[in-house]
Each structure stands twice: as C-alpha cells, then as structure tokens.
Amino acid sequence: MNKFIRKFYKWSSPKIFYRYSTWGIRFALPIGLIVLGYGLYNGLFVAPADYLQGDAFRIIYVHAPCAMLSLFLYSVLASMSFVYLIWHVKLADIVAEATAKVGALFTFLALVTGAIWGKPMWGTWWVWDARLTSELILLFIYLGYLLLRKALMFHESQKKASAILALIGFIDIPIIHFSVNWWYTLHQPSTITKLGSPSIDNQMLTPLIFSIVGFFLIAATIVLIKSQTELLKVKRNVLCS
Amino acid sequence: MLNIIKRDIWIYIKNGVPVLNPVLFFFVILTVYSIIPFHKDYLPGIIWIAVILSLLMNVDFMFKEDYSSGFLEQAMIHHKNFKVFILGKILAIWMVSMAPILLCLPIVAVILNFSLYPFYILFITILVSSLILYQLGAICSSLMLSLKHSNILHSIILLPLFIPIIILGAGSSLNSLHGLPCIGQIKILFVILLNLLFLTPYIVSFMLRGNFN
Numbered sequence: 001m002n003k004f005i006r007k008f009y010k011w012s013s014p015k016i017f018y019r020y021s022t023w024g025i026r027f028a029l030p031i032g033l034i035v036l037g038y039g040l041y042n043g044l045f046v047a048p049a050d051y052l053q054g055d056a057f058r059i060i061y062v063h064a065p066c067a068m069l070s071l072f073l074y075s076v077l078a079s080m081s082f083v084y085l086i087w088h089v090k091l092a093d094i095v096a097e098a099t100a101k102v103g104a105l106f107t108f109l110a111l112v113t114g115a116i117w118g119k120p121m122w123g124t125w126w127v128w129d130a131r132l133t134s135e136l137i138l139l140f141i142y143l144g145y146l147l148l149r150k151a152l153m154f155h156e157s158q159k160k161a162s163a164i165l166a167l168i169g170f171i172d173i174p175i176i177h178f179s180v181n182w183w184y185t186l187h188q189p190s191t192i193t194k195l196g197s198p199s200i201d202n203q204m205l206t207p208l209i210f211s212i213v214g215f216f217l218i219a220a221t222i223v224l225i226k227s228q229t230e231l232l233k234v235k236r237n238v239l240c241s
Numbered sequence: 242m243l244n245i246i247k248r249d250i251w252i253y254i255k256n257g258v259p260v261l262n263p264v265l266f267f268f269v270i271l272t273v274y275s276i277i278p279f280h281k282d283y284l285p286g287i288i289w290i291a292v293i294l295s296l297l298m299n300v301d302f303m304f305k306e307d308y309s310s311g312f313l314e315q316a317m318i319h320h321k322n323f324k325v326f327i328l329g330k331i332l333a334i335w336m337v338s339m340a341p342i343l344l345c346l347p348i349v350a351v352i353l354n355f356s357l358y359p360f361y362i363l364f365i366t367i368l369v370s371s372l373i374l375y376q377l378g379a380i381c382s383s384l385m386l387s388l389k390h391s392n393i394l395h396s397i398i399l400l401p402l403f404i405p406i407i408i409l410g411a412g413s414s415l416n417s418l419h420g421l422p423c424i425g426q427i428k429i430l431f432v433i434l435l436n437l438l439f440l441t442p443y444i445v446s447f448m449l450r451g452n453f454n
Contacts, residue, residue: 137401144398148384151394160451161384164444165398168380172402175433179405 012089014231021224028217028224036214043207050204059117061208065215066110070138071173073103073219077145078170081163091227093159094234096166097149098226102219104142111135130180137176141169242329249333252306263295263338264345270294271349284353285363285414289407292342292367293374293400300378301385301395303334304449308386314453317446324442327449331379331441339371362417362427366410369430376441377402383448406430 010016043061050057080096083089114132115125126132145165152158270291279287307313320326343364350360381399385391413426 137404140397140401144401147394148398151385151388151391155387157384157387157448157452161448164380164448165384168402168444172405175405176401179408 012087012091014091014235017091018228018231021228025221025224025228029221032214032217032221034214035210036218039207039210039212039214041207043204043211047204047207053121056117056120059113061211063110063113063117064208065212066106066113067135068212069215069219070103070107070110070135072216073099073106073223074138074142074170074173076223077103077166081166084159084163085167090159090234091231093163094230095223095227096163098223098230100142100145100149100166101226102222104139104146106219107135107139107142111139130177134173134177134180137180138173141173145169242325242332245326245329246333246336249330250337253333253337261341263298264341266295266298267291267342267345271352275353282415282418284355285359285411285418288349288353288363288367289411289414292371293403293407295342296339296371296374296378297396297399299334299338300375300399301382301391303330303379303382304386305382308452313449317449317453323446327379327442327445328438331375335372335375339375343368343371359414359417362423363414365427366414366430369427369434370406370410373406373430373434373437374403376437379441380444380448383445383452386449386452406433 011020040061044058047058049055077096077099080092080099083092084096111132114135118127119125145162148165149158149162152161271287274287274291304313307316316326317323346364346367347360350363355363378395378399381395381402382391385395388394409426409430413423413430416423416426
C-alpha cells in the first residue's frame with residue numbers, strides 16, 4: 001500500500017478527522033473573519049462608487065461570493081458522494097450532508113441578494129434570465145437532495161440513494177446551465193454584465209477577492225462544525241443502542 | 242426482454258387502471274387549457290406540460306408492485322441479464338402509458354389546428370424525450386423504492402432533472418411553429434437518449450441491489 005492511500009484511510013477515520021477539523025476550525029474561523037471584515041469594510045466604505053450603478057454595485061461583495069460558493073459546494077458534495085460510493089467511507093456521507101445544507105443556504109442567499117440588486121437596477125425583483133433560472137434550479141436540486149435524505153432517514157438505502165442523486169445532479173447542472181443559456185439567449189440578449197470581460201478597477205477588485213476568500217473560509221468552518229456535530233450524534237446513537 | 246415486456250403489459254392491462262389514466266389525464270388537461278384563451282405560441286408548451294403531468298402520474302409505478310410482491314428479488318437472482326430486464330420494464334411502462342398518448346397526438350393536432358411540419362417535429366420530440374424521461378423516472382423510483390408514499394417527493398426531485406429536456410423539446414417544436422431551424426435540438430435529444438440507454442440499467446441495478454442487501 002503506498003503512502004497516499006494510507007494517508008487517505010487515516011484521514012477517513014472519524015477520530016483523526018475530528019482532531020484535525022478542530023484545528024481547522026480554530027485556524028479558519030478567525031482568519032476568515034478578519035479577511036471578510038477587511039474585504040467588506042473596504043468594499044462598502046473605501047472603494048469608490050460605480051459611475052453607472054452608484055452605490056448599489058456594492059452588493060457584489062456579498063452576492064458574488066455566495067453565487068460562487070453555491071456552485072463550489074455542489075462540486076464538493078458530488079465529490080464526497082463519489083468517495084462514499086467507491087470506498088464506502090461513512091465520513092464522506094456525513095460531510096456531504098453538511099455541505100448540502102450550507103450549499104442550499106448560500107444558493108438562497110445568492111438569489112435573495114441578486115433580487116435586492118435587481119430591483120433598483122433592472123426595475124424588477126426577478127427576470128427569467130438564464131443565470132437566474134439555472135441558479136433557481138440548483139436550489140431545487142439541493143432541496144430535493146435534502147428532502148430525499150430526510151424521507152429515507154430510517155432506511156438502509158439512504159446513503160447510497162442520496163449519493164447517486166447528488167451525482168446525477170452533478171451531471172445535470174452543466175446541461176441545465178447550457179440549455180437554459182442557449183434557449184433564452186435565442187430570444188433576449190443577456191442582461192447581466194459579465195465580471196470577466198470589462199476590466200474592473202483594482203480598488204474595487206481587491207476587496208472583492210478578500211471577501212471571496214473570507215466567505216470560503218467561513219463556509220468551510222460551518223461545514224466542519226456541522227459535520228463534527230453530526231459525527232457526535234452518530235457516535236452517541238451507536239453507544240446508546 | 243420480449244418476455245418481460247409481454248408479462249408487464251399483461252399485468253398492467255389486468256390491473257386496468259394505469260393503462261387508461263395517463264391518456265384521460267392528458268385530454269382533460271388539454272381541455273382545461275383550451276377553455277382559457279391563449280396565444281398560439283403557447284401551444285407546444287401546453288402539450289408538453291400535459292405530457293409531463295400525465296407521465297408523473299404513473300412513473301413511480303414501475304418497480305413498486307414487483308418490489309412488494311418479491312418478484313424483483315427473484316428476477317435479480319435468476320436473470321442472467323438483469324440490465325436487460327430493467328430496460329424491458331422501462332419499455333413496457335412506456336408502451337402502456339406513452340404510446341397511447343403518441344397515438345392520440347394526431348387527433349390533438351387536428352383539434353388544436355397544427356399544420357403538418359410542426360406536428361412531425363412535435364411527434365418526434367415527444368417520442369424521444371418521453372423515453373428519456375421514463376429512464377430518469379426509473380432511476381428516481383429505484384432510489385425511493387423503500388418509501389411507501391413518495392408521489393410528491395418524486396415530482397419534486399424529478400422535475401428539476403427534466404428541465405433541460407423540456408427546454409430542448411419545447412424549444413424545437415416552438416421553433417418549427419415559426420419556421421426556424423429545429424433539427425439541432427432533436428439531435429441533442431437523441432444523444433442524451435443514447436447515453437441514458439447505456440447508463441440507466443447500470444445505475445438502476447446498482448441501486449436495486451443496494452435495496453435488498
């Protein structure tokens with residue numbers, strides 16, 4: 001057995017995971033808070049107002065990290081489900097559930113902040129635009145995953161079934177994204193200005209990067225805390241029964 | 242495979258109800274929609290919604306009866322080719338519930354004043370995508386086999402997965418109504434269908450084996 005696989009097995013034991021994740025929380029939470037505070041302070045107060053959108057553009061410092069996290073956490077969920085299906089690591093299943101909860105939260109936040117930004121900019125809370133629609137469907141897929149887990153709570157097939165559902169959703173999300181994009185751009189041109197194409201000023205970009213990093217660290221902290229709690233619950237159930 | 246299709250269709254006809262339900266439901270929905278005045282552009286969308294709702298009626302029917310009677314477990318042990326068995330089951334339920342709707346589609350087209358070319362496109366898209374949708378439904382119902390009442394949960398989980406297929410299919414039939422190019426979407430639908438025909442039996446049999454262990 002080579003070194004990598006041995007390390008992998010070691011990490012997948014709950015005891016080792018618990019110890020290291022405690023260290024991870026201690027490390028990630030304060031750093032995340034500091035970085036996020038710096039980014040948000042600079043974004044909300046220091047950065048200059050946009051010449052077209054005024055102060056309303058500042059919601060990007062919350063909205064963009066949420067939207068990025070919603071997709072990133074789904075890929076984490078899918079990879080955890082993959083690990084569970086292949087190697088039957090119970091820990092991966094626990095982490096997957098925690099990730100799904102946090103991911104659904106961030107998807108919801110991205111939708112809400114987007115709507116708040118859309119009201120002054122577009123004049124409506126909601127447009128059936130390509131990106132908005134695919135984000136909404138992503139939220140539905142998260143909720144379907146969580147509902148399936150809840151419904152199959154006392155069944156043996158819960159972990160396997162939810163892992164398969166997560167993987168199917170992972171295949172489906174790019175298809176949904178492309179088909180929605182393709183279908184709606186046939187009729188109306190995309191209304192959202194892309195982040196990448198117009199070069200954003202450094203004064204606005206640096207806080208954005210800081211707040212993205214901060215959001216990622218804090219999301220990681222929440223996932224770790226949630227999975228630790230779930231681990232303790234599972235252990236208690238094993239000991240009591 | 243032919244054996245299992247024959248047996249399944251026989252059982253469905255004997256039970257009586259699920260054979261006629263989707264077709265009747267399809268016509269009722271179309272009638273309700275036709276009472277409300279609507280723009281002509283919505284026509285393919287309305288037919289699509291009717292097809293999907295009537296599909297959701299019996300898609301969780303697929304393995305339930307055989308699971309509770311123990312036939313599924315027997316088949317898993319005895320059949321040499323369990324994947325072919327699963328494909329046969331999917332085709333059987335498709336023949337029972339979707340083929341009548343497809344046969345009724347010319348009547349619907351006459352009632353709703355379709356011209357010939359859009360009708361062809363509508364027919365082909367519904368033919369291909371209903372096969373796709375039944376495969377997705379088979380995967381989903383194999384996930385929820387051990388639940389007793391799973392109808393609503395079924396639709397909540399399935400409908401988001403249906404969306405790309407609905408977009409492609411309804412889009413191509415709407416395009417054909419306006420005389421725009423519509424073959425590309427049908428090609429993509431065929432690609433998805435072929436991929437799923439290969440993948441579904443593996444996923445479903447993997448999940449079913451998990452249910453019995």
